[in-house]
Amino acid sequence: MTRTDKDNISKRTENRHLLRRVRAGLAAVKSTPYKGLLLGAYLAGAVLVWLLRAHLFSLNTYGMFSPVLGAAVDLLVPLYAVGGLLALLVLMGTPWGGRTAREGLQKTGLVNHAGEAPVLVSKRQDGEHSRLTVWEFDPCGIPLNEWEDKRARVETALNITIAKMAWGEGRKIIRVYAVPAESDFPALLRWKDKYLSLDSFVLVLGESLTGPVTVNLAHVPHILLGGSTGSGKSVLLKLLLMQSLRKGAEVYIADFKGGVDFPKVWHTKCRMCFTEEDLLYTLNQLAAVLEYRKGRLAETGCPNLDAYNEATGEGLPRLIFACDEVAEVLDRTGRSKEDKERLGQIENKLSTIARLGRAFGIHLILSTQRPDAAVIPGQIKNNLDFRVCGRADNVLSQIILDNTSAAEQIPKDARGRFITGDGTVFQGYLFDEGRL
Ligand SMILES: Nc1ncnc2c1ncn2[C@@H]1O[C@H](COP(=O)(O)OP(=O)(O)OP(=O)(O)O)[C@@H](O)[C@H]1O
Ligand SMILES: [Mg+2]
Incomplete structure (x- = not known):
């Protein structure tokens, strides 16, 4: 596989994830009240800019150019608003530490044949066991047994102790259930x-x-x-x-x-x-x-x-x-x-x-x-x-x-x-x- 092939694959993976993040952002808006408020504030701001556009951009002070400028502003403001909305959704759909995690995994050698490391798509607390964090990865074609083989390295790369790893959503994602490395097992547990x-x-x-x-x-x-x-x-x-x-x-x-x-x-x-x-x-x-x-x-x-x-x-x-x-x-x-x-x-x-x-x-x-x-x-x-x-x-x-x-x-x-x-x-x- 040539360098260009690898670059192309990597670009396509990124585009795919952009869409996924928008979807995740929408889900986050629905499930997290403060994110919903943030989105509401943004939309309210955009409507305000739209209503006050003549005043904000002083459109009537440009004489004969005013209608042309007016038309340009009418076109650009919605475009910017939609662009901003997408950017906000991507941001809200991107888990914290995604880039660090990917780089960490890349360094451990958990990569596919195109040299891509798995992509962190979400990180959340486990519903059943509150101590556990669930890291959800798009495995980018790396099978679960390879993750198991590199378990110790994944733990070091992400600074966690893994409780278990499993497929999710059919075989679309890999879930890593873990606790932070510093909250590892106690050396001694007394029977009560x-x-x-x-x-x-x-x-x-x-x-x-x-x-x-x-x-x-x-x-x-x-x-x-x-x-x-x-x-x-x-x-x-x-x-x-x-x-x-x-x-x-x-x-x-x-x-x-x-x-x-x-x-x-x-x-x-x-x-x-x-x-x-x-x-x-x-x-x-x-x-x-x-x-x-x-x-x-x-x-x-x-x-x-x-x-x-x-x-x-x-x-x-x-x-x-x-x-x-x-x-x-x-x-x-x-x-x-x-x-x-x-x-x-x-x-x-x-x-x-x-x-x-x-x-x-x-x-x-x-x-x-x-x-x-x-x-x-x-x-x-x-x-x-x-x-x-x-x-x-x-x-x-x-x-x-x-x-x-x-x-x-x-x-x-x-x-x-x-x-x-x-x-x-x-x-x-x-x-x-x-x-x-
Ligand atoms: N659950 C535990 N938590 C903390 N320390 C433990 C625990 N179990 C064993 N130990 C420590 O390890 C020591 C050895 O344990 P144990 O005698 O059960 O080992 P063993 O595997 O039976 O060894 P051997 O093969 O020599 O019989 C114990 O004396 C104790 O100090
Ligand atoms: Mg014994």
């Missing part, structure tokens, strides 16, 4: 009891830029947490278990780390497994409960636990099985034949619960820090639908989320910062175990 959700069975994980992040186990039954060491997995896991206990669930915990992660206070409220034998025994029990519930639900014709409880008034609790560092537990390398057999059975039971637990109110919350795909079998992993990953490298992020967003979007020094499978970044609540 009032955050506990009243809905069964909704657990709260933390806060994203758009509000609380929650998971409803009645809809998404199992959770997989990932993150490198020190990313905050255990704290998040315990936050979820604490809420489950408060909601009346029975909690089963496999803890092979010698009680480092689950101090005594947990032992009084949860069923703990410290050995593989014990773990297998517990999983067998859970599988037996699953079978029992399956029978009861079939007999009563109820589709799920909530319906069953409502129909029978029995109040069967949800059962939550949690295992921190599950990859360590399931790893068979260097183990004896007998151990391997037991691990195979453990895996089997986990897999059964993962497949069938949803309707019967039996849930898994598993965490891992190992970027090792082989250790968690597909049958289990594929059924853990709610995925959350903290600070991680590309491999671990890929294993947990099936993409590298955790490696790209979670800062290396972040603690308790996670990203969900659908790309929502949040800061997890930190809670005091003493008050379990």
Whole structure:
């Protein structure tokens, strides 16, 4: 593409945007009272100039030239008035900072093949989340995945932290939902009891830029947490278990780390497994409960636990099985034949619960820090639908989320910062175990 071609394309883009800005200006006049007043004042001024034109331009003092001048003024005043009106509408339809934004994006290399950067067409507060500003861009042919790839650069160029990016108006515009960079996530968010959700069975994980992040186990039954060491997995896991206990669930915990992660206070409220034998025994029990519930639900014709409880008034609790560092537990390398057999059975039971637990109110919350795909079998992993990953490298992020967003979007020094499978970044609540 030659320089002239590029210049032509760029001119046409500008003309297109001029029209769009006039339209946006008209919309702004309708929606913003002070802009309507401004336009009214301008029109009133133009009418005044028109009515007083003979006096203002002293038309009768030019003798024989007066009629010619009069005709010229009659022609030019309306022309100027219309020109001024259009200029005013363009001005009102142009978002603040549009030029700076475009130049910023140009510098980051977010340009199309003609070298054009996206054009900011509007900037407004989000109706749903008042903290968020919505930047609407004409992407000038740059697809959304390229924006995603250059997310960090877009953030720097516009001095914002992006909550999400999405297509709008079909595929005509790209919306960037963001907050100013300086109002980024807080490093620490303390749990407060009032955050506990009243809905069964909704657990709260933390806060994203758009509000609380929650998971409803009645809809998404199992959770997989990932993150490198020190990313905050255990704290998040315990936050979820604490809420489950408060909601009346029975909690089963496999803890092979010698009680480092689950101090005594947990032992009084949860069923703990410290050995593989014990773990297998517990999983067998859970599988037996699953079978029992399956029978009861079939007999009563109820589709799920909530319906069953409502129909029978029995109040069967949800059962939550949690295992921190599950990859360590399931790893068979260097183990004896007998151990391997037991691990195979453990895996089997986990897999059964993962497949069938949803309707019967039996849930898994598993965490891992190992970027090792082989250790968690597909049958289990594929059924853990709610995925959350903290600070991680590309491999671990890929294993947990099936993409590298955790490696790209979670800062290396972040603690308790996670990203969900659908790309929502949040800061997890930190809670005091003493008050379990
Ligand atoms: N939500 C949070 N907010 C603030 N700080 C946190 C949060 N979660 C964890 N931390 C800090 O990070 C430290 C490590 O957290 P945690 O033990 O949960 O990490 P982990 O991922 O389980 O690490 P490991 O793999 O070593 O077990 C905690 O002691 C705490 O100081
Ligand atoms: Mg841990």
